[in-house]
Amino acid sequence: MAEASEIPDVAMSELQLCPPPPPDELDRLLFHLPLEDFGRRLQRASQAVFPNNMKSRYTKVHVLLLCWEDGDPKLPVFRELMELENVFREYYNFETEVWKIPSKKSHHALNTKILEVVELEDDSRDCLKIVYYGGHGLLAPNRQLLWSNIPDKNDSGYRSIKWFAIQATLEDAEGDVLLLLDCCAAGTAATDNGHGVTELLGACAFNNTANGVGEFSFTDALCKELWAFRKVPSFTVGRLYNNLLRRIQLSPSHMTIQKAPVHVVLTQDYELPRSIQLSAMPRQLENAEDSKTPPQFESTSSLPKLESISSRLRPPTIDPMQTSSRGSSFSKVEEATADSSSHERTDSSRTSISLDANTYPRIMLSVQLPGNVRPDQLSEDLFLEWLRMIPAVAECIKVEAGWASLSTLIIVSIPMSIWKYVEWHPAIRLVGIVQSPNLLAPKQVERRGVVASMSAPAGNNPQEKRGEGVEAILSISVPVGNDPQERKERMEMERKEIEMMEVWIETERREMVRIEKERKEMEMEIERREMEVGKREMEMVRMENERKEMEIEMERMELRIEMKSKEMEMVRMEKERMEVEMERMEVRMEMVRIEKERKEMEMEKMEVKMEIERREMEMVRIEKERKEMEIEREEMDIEMERMEVRIEMEIERIEIVRMEKESKEMEVKRIKVKMEMMEVRMEMKRKEKERKEMEMEAIPSMSAGAEDDPQEKKGRG
Known part of the structure; x- marks a missing residue:
């Protein structure tokens, strides 16, 4: 109760107002991921960043570089844009294209x-945009992200x-797309809704502001790394x-930590x-010269050469474990930035992973594994043995710590380049970004005698510590009795x-x-490191002065070039005026010629x-003759028609005479036939009469019914 009363009221109120952990934080403790699944996720992520096939899958790459037509004069991005386009x-x-966003209907x-x-390319998968x-x-x-030409909305x-x-x-494009955004609030959430792979490299997170144009800008660092x-x-976008x-956060030329760029995988093929892999196109590889000549930028860039700039970021590598305090921090920075030579030495995915395995910064993850294990099973060697089936991952994974929790909780660190490609799972949680090995790792110190069971009073001087400890031990009083034997035993014990x-x-x-010797050696090492750092800082100041002098000289050259350009412009204008006069004379001569024509x-x-x-x-005369000929032709046609009518009438008359003759002959024949038919009828009547008489004679008597029915009788006959 006394201890609780000593807590200030403000602290107590803050403790009371502190909300409990949200339910989802507690629910995530229930999720676990088998080590095999975690290894497979790391394997897929490492294969995405370090593929075995070092050839790019693209046959064509199109780069679109955007800036505003009426951009902010306080943010001259066009110079860095042209440097990136040149690279x-x-x-x-x-294939590059610089396009300025118009001010109307932007x-x-x-x-x-x-x-x-x-x-x-018909949205082909072989074309990278x-x-x-x-x-x-x-x-x-x-x-959501908006682009603007100036920051003031009221303008x-x-x-x-x-x-x-x-x-x-x-x-939504079928092909892969890489977005490079050097603006504020560049980081955006992944939609995970697309066909190809879409990745974003931004200058800062969505809730932050980007650095301006200059040495610390995102575009400047991008040009140097490319x-x-x-x-x-x-090489992949992850690398x-x-x-x-x-380069941006850990360069020794940056005396303060700069704003970190962001990497977002917007769409991904999770199967x-x-x-996205980048590499020079074939023509560039054929024409490339193996020389140390640095890239030459156009005079419009007004900046020194890239190689001279990037060479500042190549101090000698120092092992961070061999330094202490202030010297160790600088060595870590130097180690983090002294990797530019490894760009050219890297020729395989395994080499890339081994380089990243001992490079900082790294991502620290906590993983919840199912089941509890013994402490001796959480060693790094055993963990790497678990991952022996995926050696590419085993080279870049480090086990930092492990505990028996509700199941098993381990802390591992992985290269930052593969972090964005690890498939999400509730059992995997981000702890943070580390820039050095574990600073609180236990160190084995040799202990001798009974000092292991005793502690000297706290102090700054080791000799003072030893004196105070001895004084405390010697101040122990040993009671002495009256018995000589007891006194002798006590004295013997005291002697021992x-x-x-x-x-x-x-x-x-x-x-x-030994400790003092080690301390002096450490102090000498620190002094040596500080002297090296001082020399390096002086070298950096000298190089910075040289860069400024080069910039001033470039500005002078630009002024001279501008004056020369103005003189040439005046000569050109005079020449154009004379050409206009000549054109006027030619126009007048042309007008005279046209008038004559x-x-x-x-x-x-x-x-x-x-x-x-x-x-x-002539046409009238011909028409008159034609009409006369038409009249003559019509008269001839009429005469011909008359003749045809007379001929037809004569033919009809002859036909009538013939038909009359034939009709008379037919009438005679008809009369003859008619007479023959009458004779035949008379003969038939006679024969009928004879038949009836014969029937009357052959049948003397007929039944009454038969006699009464003359029709039936007639029918029999």
């Missing part, structure tokens, strides 16, 4: 342009673009991001996770204790001498008109 075009042989124009880029943007960015009320010239709506078009990767056969993060103390004092003295055409028109009149008269 893509000259060293990677990519959203519609950009959307149309993005649709054109998506449809390049890279979209870069440099300018202002901000969050909309719906927490009359303010223009904005709903990038989150246009980005959906790129995510130039450093120029001779690598193939590019890992090097970007180290076979992969990262004194001998033991002398042994302990000698042991402690030797230990203190017009008169000639008038004469020709009159001649043509007369010829037309003559031809019209």
Whole structure:
């Protein structure tokens, strides 16, 4: 109760107002992931970042670089944009296009342009699209990204673009898309709704502001890293991001930690996770010269060469475990940035993983495994033995710690380059980003004698500690009795204790001498490291002064070039004026010629008109003759018709005579036939009469019924 009363009221109120852990945090403790599944996830992630096939899958790469037509004059991004375009075009042989966003109908124009880029090569999977943007960015009320030409919304010239709506078009493309956004609020949530792989590298998170144009900018670091990767056969976006993060945050030229870039996998093929691979196109590989000549930028860039800039970030590597305090922190920074030479040495996926295995920063993860294990089963060697079936992962995984929890909880660290490609699971949680080995790892210190069971008073001086400890031990009073034997035994015990103390004092003295020697050696090492750091800082200051002098010289050259350009412009304008005068004279001569031709055409028109009149008269005469001939032809036709009528009448008359003759002959024949028929009828009547008489004679008597029915009788006959 007394201890509780000593707690201030403010602290007590804060403790009372602190909310309990949310339910989802407690629910996640129930999820577990078998080690085999965790290993498979790491294997897929490592294969995505370090594929065995070092050849890029793309036959064509199109780069679209975007900036505002009326951008903010306080943010001159066009210079860095052209440097990035030069790196893509000259060293990677990519097809580049610089496009300025218009001030009128900005959203519609950009959307149309993005649709054109998506449809390049018929949206083939063999064509990679890279979209870069440099300018202002901000969050909309719906927490989505907007692009703007100036930061002030109240300005009359303010223009904005709903990038989150246009980005959906790129995510839905069949081919792979890489987004490079050097603007504020660049980080966005993954939609996980698309066909190809879409990855985003942004200058900062969605709730942060990006660095301005200059040495600390995202585009400047991107140019340097791409130039450093120029001779690598193939590298993934994950590796590019890992090097970007180290360069921006851990460079010794940056005296303060800069804002970290972000890497977001917007869409992914989870059946076979992969990262976008970049490499120079074949023509670039054929024409590349193996020389140490640094890239030459155009005079418009007004910046020194990339190699001279990137060379500042190549101090000698120092082992962080061999330093202490201040010196160790600088050595870690140097180790993190002294990897540019490894760009060219890397020629296989296994080499890449081994390089990343001992490189910082790294991602620290906590993994909940099912079941409890013994402490001796949580060793790093045993864990790597568990992962022996996936050696590519075993080289880059480090077991930092392990505990028996509700099941088993282990802390592992992995390279940052593969973190974004590890499939999500509730049992895997992000602990943080580490930039050094475990600083609180237990160290084995040699202990001798009884010092292991005793503790000296706290102090800053080791000799003072030893003196105070001895004084405390020697101040112990031993009671002495009256019995001589007892007194003798007590004195013997005291002597033995004194001998033991002398042994302990000698042991402690030797230990203190050794510790003092190690301390002096450590101080000398620290002084040497500090001298090296001082020399390096002086070298950096000298190089910075040289860079500024080069910038001043470049500005002078630009002024001279500008004056020369103005003189050439005046000469060109005078030449153009003379050309205009000559053109005017030629125009006047041309007008005279045209007037002459017009008169000639008038004469020709009159001649043509007369010829037309003559031809019209000739046509009238011909028409008259034609009509006369028509009349004669009609008369002849009438006469012919008359003759035909007479011929037809004569033919009809002859036919009538013939028909009359034939009819008379037919009448005679008909009469003859009629007479023959009458004779035949008379003969038949006679024969009928004879038959009846014969029947009357043959049948003298007939029945009454038969006699009464003359019809039946007639029928029999």
